[in-house]
Amino acid sequence: MATGTGSDQLGTGSRGRPPKRIALLGATGSIGRSTVDLLLRNPEAYSVAAIAGGRDHAALARTALAVKAEFVAIRDEDGYAALKEALSGTNIQVAAGREAVIEAATREADLVVSAIVGAAGVEPTHAALELGRVVALANKECLVCAGGPFMRTAQQKKARLLPIDSEHNAIFQALGGEDVSRIEKMTITASGGPFRTWTREAIEAATVEQALNHPNWAMGPKNTIDSASLMNKGLELIEAHHIFAVPAEKLDVVVHPQSIVHGLVSFTDGSVTAGLARPDMRVPIAHCLAYPERIETPAPRLDLVALGALTFEKPDLDRFPALGLALDALREGGALPTVLNAANEIAVEAFLSGRIGFSGIAREVEKALEAALKDGTAREPATVEDALDIDHIVRERSRGALAMNQASGMLTLQ
Ligand SMILES: NC(=O)C1=CN([C@@H]2O[C@H](COP(=O)(O)OP(=O)(O)OC[C@H]3O[C@@H](n4cnc5c(N)ncnc54)[C@H](OP(=O)(O)O)[C@@H]3O)[C@@H](O)[C@H]2O)C=CC1
Numbered sequence: 001m002a003t004g005t006g007s008d009q010l011g012t013g014s015r016g017r018p019p020k021r022i023a024l025l026g027a028t029g030s031i032g033r034s035t036v037d038l039l040l041r042n043p044e045a046y047s048v049a050a051i052a053g054g055r056d057h058a059a060l061a062r063t064a065l066a067v068k069a070e071f072v073a074i075r076d077e078d079g080y081a082a083l084k085e086a087l088s089g090t091n092i093q094v095a096a097g098r099e100a101v102i103e104a105a106t107r108e109a110d111l112v113v114s115a116i117v118g119a120a121g122v123e124p125t126h127a128a129l130e131l132g133r134v135v136a137l138a139n140k141e142c143l144v145c146a147g148g149p150f151m152r153t154a155q156q157k158k159a160r161l162l163p164i165d166s167e168h169n170a171i172f173q174a175l176g177g178e179d180v181s182r183i184e185k186m187t188i189t190a191s192g193g194p195f196r197t198w199t200r201e202a203i204e205a206a207t208v209e210q211a212l213n214h215p216n217w218a219m220g221p222k223n224t225i226d227s228a229s230l231m232n233k234g235l236e237l238i239e240a241h242h243i244f245a246v247p248a249e250k251l252d253v254v255v256h257p258q259s260i261v262h263g264l265v266s267f268t269d270g271s272v273t274a275g276l277a278r279p280d281m282r283v284p285i286a287h288c289l290a291y292p293e294r295i296e297t298p299a300p301r302l303d304l305v306a307l308g309a310l311t312f313e314k315p316d317l318d319r320f321p322a323l324g325l326a327l328d329a330l331r332e333g334g335a336l337p338t339v340l341n342a343a344n345e346i347a348v349e350a351f352l353s354g355r356i357g358f359s360g361i362a363r364e365v366e367k368a369l370e371a372a373l374k375d376g377t378a379r380e381p382a383t384v385e386d387a388l389d390i391d392h393i394v395r396e397r398s399r400g401a402l403a404m405n406q407a408s409g410m411l412t413l414q
């Protein structure tokens with residue numbers, strides 16, 4: 001990638017080491033763009049082995065040129081010709097389709113940043129783990145869909161997972177490598193989203209625009225809607241359960257509207273450590289990119305006096321039933337987290353495209369969980385392929401149910 005100034009003061013690249021080779025999956029998304037921002041600020045510390053994206057060929061081509069990627073993969077085969085054309089005259093290799101994204105994930109690299117949204121990230125991220133790569137994981141849906149098999153592969157292949165998700169990154173830093181047996185409680189915080197103070201009736205009638213109006217973070221639409229329903233915290237509890245091998249009963253959620261304290265670890269001696277930072281994803285991404293060293297970021301700095309007060313509240317499961325559903329899935333285990341994730345992805349899509357109301361998201365997920373419990377879809381997935389089979393069945397079923405409801409006019413568009 002392009003060389004530039006500024007890296008002399010930095011911990012990496014300025015000590016004569018070869019640049020760290022990065023594969024960036026989901027390069028055009030919110031996490032992808034923040035990662036690119038950091039890569040471009042540290043040109044001597046990193047080189048880009050591969051990038052991958054979904055459909056946006058123009059953004060992918062711009063990113064490939066900016067970071068001087070060696071290989072670019074686009075999932076949508078219809079975008080191949082335009083991507084190839086945009087990169088003609090360069091020596092950047094271009095490929096399209098499912099296998100191409102897997103190739104991006106498995107090219108020789110020191111660190112794979114997993115930032116595709118949804119269960120679409122499962123296969124490529126798992127392929128990187130199979131090769132024993134260090135994976136900086138933003139994609140929480142991977143662990144909700146296939147957490148058991150994922151963590152087994154990571155262990156067997158000695159692949160390291162570094163958490164990018166802000167709460168998990170804070171906890172990872174707060175843990176400081178201590179043994180998990182010394183933990184009494186692990187707490188992740190929730191901003192509470194845009195509907196934190198709204199009545200149940202107002203939440204029921206919320207528009208897409210209102211749900212996308214997150215108070216503290218600028219993220220892709222899926223994570224933003226999950227934040228509004230608090231499903232995001234449910235997914236994150238399941239994510240924490242897998243990453244830190246902590247049982248459900250030791251995991252807790254606290255609403256913290258300022259999003260300054262991201263995660264806390266309570267130890268058996270009464271000590272509590274916590275990770276704090278202003279809400280800017282470049283902080284946890286930088287931690288993972290540089291780990292075990294540090295790089296500088298331009299993220300705004302924490303000023304406690306200017307903040308004045310940090311407040312904490314109990315989450316309200318009556319107004320935010322999605323969190324309760326995720327907690328049940330975590331405690332029940334089996335394939336329920338897989339079912340929860342797949343049904344939620346379909347329901348969020350349906351809400352974003354105006355086919356269901358906001359409260360319909362949790363209702364659709366609940367129906368999918370009930371159906372899975374009835375018909376045996378809830379069997380524990382032994383492998384990633386099993387998990388993806390269940391994911392597929394649930395998606396088809398949820399899409400079918402939504403289409404039937406729409407056809408029979410039963411949909412309540414609150
Ligand atoms: N944004 C944030 O601050 C945070 C996000 N996360 C997690 O990180 C992940 C990414 O989130 P975010 O960046 O917000 O999401 P975005 O929607 O902004 O970006 C998603 C990225 O994935 C790409 N993509 C989508 N489908 C595919 C596919 N089938 N194959 C290859 N690439 C694909 C998109 O490409 P295209 O642009 O072409 O559609 C885009 O690059 C999510 O799992 C989220 O939960 C976790 C913590 C914070």
Ligand SMILES: CC(=O)[C@@H](O)[C@H](O)COP(=O)(O)O
Nearest residue numbers: 165166190191192193227232
């Ligand atoms: C930035 C990040 O990590 C998000 O996943 C965050 O958790 C969203 O904010 P909420 O706390 O509102 O879900």
Ligand SMILES: [Mn+2]
Nearest residue numbers: 165166167236
């Ligand atoms: Mn998070």
